[in-house]
Each structure stands twice: as C-alpha cells, then as structure tokens.
Amino acid sequence: MSEQLMDNTTIEAIPAPPMHEPTTVDVEYGWQGNNRVELLENGEAYFPRVFEALRQAQSEILLETFILFEDKVGHELQQILIDAAQRGVRTTVSLDGFGCGELSTAFLTALTAAGVHLQMFDPAPKRLGIRVNWFRRLHRKIVVVDGTVAFVGGINFSADHLADFGPEAKQDYAVEVQGPAVADIHHFALMQCGRPVRAKYWWQRRRQRRTEMAFSEHDGQVRLVYRDNGEHSTDIEQVYRLALRKAQRRVVIANAYFFPGFRLLREIRNAARRGVDVRLILQGQPDMLVAKLAARMTYDYLLKSGVKIYEYCDRPLHGKVALVDDEWSTVGSSNLDPLSLSMNLEANVLIRDRSFNRYLFKRLQDLSDHHCKMMSPDNAPRGRIWHMTVGFLVFHFLRHFPAWAGWLPAHKPHLKPYPRPTGSADHEPR
Numbered sequence: 001m002s003e004q005l006m007d008n009t010t011i012e013a014i015p016a017p018p019m020h021e022p023t024t025v026d027v028e029y030g031w032q033g034n035n036r037v038e039l040l041e042n043g044e045a046y047f048p049r050v051f052e053a054l055r056q057a058q059s060e061i062l063l064e065t066f067i068l069f070e071d072k073v074g075h076e077l078q079q080i081l082i083d084a085a086q087r088g089v090r091t092t093v094s095l096d097g098f099g100c101g102e103l104s105t106a107f108l109t110a111l112t113a114a115g116v117h118l119q120m121f122d123p124a125p126k127r128l129g130i131r132v133n134w135f136r137r138l139h140r141k142i143v144v145v146d147g148t149v150a151f152v153g154g155i156n157f158s159a160d161h162l163a164d165f166g167p168e169a170k171q172d173y174a175v176e177v178q179g180p181a182v183a184d185i186h187h188f189a190l191m192q193c194g195r196p197v198r199a200k201y202w203w204q205r206r207r208q209r210r211t212e213m214a215f216s217e218h219d220g221q222v223r224l225v226y227r228d229n230g231e232h233s234t235d236i237e238q239v240y241r242l243a244l245r246k247a248q249r250r251v252v253i254a255n256a257y258f259f260p261g262f263r264l265l266r267e268i269r270n271a272a273r274r275g276v277d278v279r280l281i282l283q284g285q286p287d288m289l290v291a292k293l294a295a296r297m298t299y300d301y302l303l304k305s306g307v308k309i310y311e312y313c314d315r316p317l318h319g320k321v322a323l324v325d326d327e328w329s330t331v332g333s334s335n336l337d338p339l340s341l342s343m344n345l346e347a348n349v350l351i352r353d354r355s356f357n358r359y360l361f362k363r364l365q366d367l368s369d370h371h372c373k374m375m376s377p378d379n380a381p382r383g384r385i386w387h388m389t390v391g392f393l394v395f396h397f398l399r400h401f402p403a404w405a406g407w408l409p410a411h412k413p414h415l416k417p418y419p420r421p422t423g424s425a426d427h428e429p430r
Helices: 042-055 072-086 105-114 181-192 202-214 235-246 262-273 289-296 299-303 338-342 354-370 385-407
Strands: 036-041 060-065 090-096 117-121 142-145 149-153 173-178 221-227 250-255 277-283 308-312 320-324 328-332 346-352 372-375 415-417
Touching (some): 036 042, 036 354, 042 142, 060 072, 060 181, 105 117, 142 181, 149 181, 173 328, 181 221, 221 235, 235 328, 235 346, 250 262, 262 277, 262 299, 277 289, 277 354, 299 308, 308 354, 320 354, 328 354, 354 372
Parallel strands (some): 090 117, 250 277, 277 308
Antiparallel strands (some): 036 173, 060 142, 117 415, 142 149, 221 346, 308 372, 320 328, 328 346
16 A cells, blocks of 8 residues: 555544454355346446446445556546445445555545545555555455345456557456345455354255255356455365366356466366367456466467467456356456465356356457467467476476465455544444
8 A cells, every 4th residue: 555545644533433354254155046147348338337336326335346546437436435425325345455555545535534434455555665565465346236236357446447548458357246146245245344244054054055956057046256365265266177177068268367276277288188179368468468478388288288278469358257168157356376366365256057158158259259369389489498497397386386375474354444534424324
C-alpha cells in the first residue's frame, strides 16, 4: 500500500468499528442445481451488469477485488457504492493492499465518509518507494448483491478491461450467477470479509450431498471452489486435475499466467496422449514478459505429446477459464501459476451445464481460430543447450514449488478497516 494511503495524518480518524478476522472454519461447498449462469466477456459485458445490480441493491453489497483504479471505471464504482451506502444499503468493500496500493486518501475517504465499510487486506507501506507486500495476496474478484445475485471471475475494476483502453486492453471473463448457488457464494463472502456467520453443520453438508445426487446433468449445477493458505490450499488445482483425468473428448484451457506444477502438467499431457483434443490458449502479447517466457518453458513437453497451444496476440490475455467435454466448465480468478496455485487467495466457480459449456467453447474457438497463432514443434521457441538447461531447472522448480512456498512469508489473513473521517455519516442498513 502506498505511504499516502497508510498516512492518515490528513484524516481526523475516529475509532473504526471492531472487525473480525476472516474465519478459518473448514467449509467445503457442494454442487447446487437449478442455477442460471451467464458468461460475461470483458468489461463491456461485465461492468454494466455489475453496476446495474449494485444500483438496484436493497439491503447488502459485498465486494472484494484485487485491483481498483482511479479511472473512469473506478470512479463510477465509487459513486455507485457511495449512493448505495447513503440510501441505507450495508456496503462492505474488501481491497487488496498490494493491488490497490496506489489509491489516494481522498478516494478512499469519500467511500468511508458515505458509510461504506472499507477494509484493506494486508496493507503495508512502501519501503524506499517500493511495495514489498508481494506474497499471499487477496486475488479474488467476487460481488454479491442482496444475497440473490453473484458475480465471480477474473475482471478487476479498471478501465484496462475495456476495448477503448487501446492495445493493452485485457481479454477476460466472469460469470453472473442466480439461483441456489448464490447462497454458498454469499456465505463464503461473508466469512472472508470478517462478518460473523454460522458454519455449515454436518447435517447441512449431508443434506447438500443428498441434494447433489438428485440433480440431473443438465440442471445448471454450480459449485464454489476456493484456495486459501489453510485447509484448502490445493482445492483449485485438484479440481483441474480431476477434470483432466476424466476428460474423454476435449479440453480447452484459456489462462493468462500458465506455469503450473508438474502434476497438473502431467495430467494435461496424459489427456492428450490418450486421444483427448487438448487446447491451451495462452498469452502471446503479455502484460508481463516473464509470464510469456515461463509458459514457453513448458511448450516442448506438451507439444510432443499432442497438446495444441495457441498464443493470443491481439492484446493481453487475462482470462482464467476452462472446459472439459460437453458439460464441465470453470471461471474464476485463479491462474495456473505458482502464485495462484500455491500462495494467493482465489475463488472459481465450477459449472455443469451443457449450454454454458457449448457457448464458452464457441467463444474460445473463435479466439483460437481468428485471433491466435498456433504453436508447433517447428515454430515453438526451443533449441539451444541453455534452453534445455533452463527447462530442466524449471521442471524441478515446478515439481517442488508447492513445498517451497511454505518457506515464504505466511501470515494469518488480516483485514484492516480504513478509518472514517470525523463527522462522517454512519448510515445503517434499513
């Protein structure tokens, strides 16, 4: 977090309301059927739907994001949240202390002065002008409104998710969920923002498992899966590996930062070897060059097993989506790289719905057919002895990184409430 944000000398702070630490209760959410799930592609589809839901909020808004910028998207969101809080909607916003570290004091104070419950995840001042709180970030992007509609995906609240941003505009995805699964997403968001909630008791989980078995395969089933640094440190990777292991016909993975662990790489390779059509859509024009270089270290291993690799070259790819066969899909915040799979706090939704799977496949096929360069053993970066040496070291790094990650700074998640200025209104929910 920037020193300006951490420096409250310009604010006459009053004591912030007591906050609870995010719960560490072991909760695993099951499949919920009869949901309506809609794919939202890029900011052009995502921002209008989220902003309209926020404007219509009657009782509660829960919002958490990795990045919020002070641009046209951020200022519109700020005003919507201010309006909601002022009309009595209980509005809780959780921001990551690294991703939102450049927000100004004035921007944040305007929110808290209106009654928004604003909290920062693991904030830290700059050291010699450099942000040092790199590890174990709040990387989720979740919005829940009135407990009836939820948005989950990879899209941050920033103008670089809109095409008019220019060549650096990001290609990304999210979903809007309505139906029984929203209750689980709402429960999870309440826990993570520090609000006291009841854990699901064993008989509730048992009833949920019985209900799961009653749904047909076409019922719009949704399941929330998340990664934390406690009991669920490998959950997202595990669902990917299980889906790949069960794949029979096709797999499409579009992921911005592709540098998975060896076990996940092996499942991708094994699926292709047994005849599954496996396609990866990765960054060809990355926002960070290191992401492209890291992904290319895996190309030889995958290409020689029959995996098809496409590099998206129109603009930076920021998506985190995948589909398997004709039914299973996932959309969320988790990349397939060491940070997302071993350190950051992430959330994806899993979807069993043939129509959603079909539409997502159509959108990704259009991307690969018309906006990507297909890599082959002939044109893939490869060759020299140094490349083989680096590749050997990279694979050993991937094999052991999950264990090594435990040596890096670990901490109990800490949400720091941002103080309200003296004399600000304290708007309570109706």
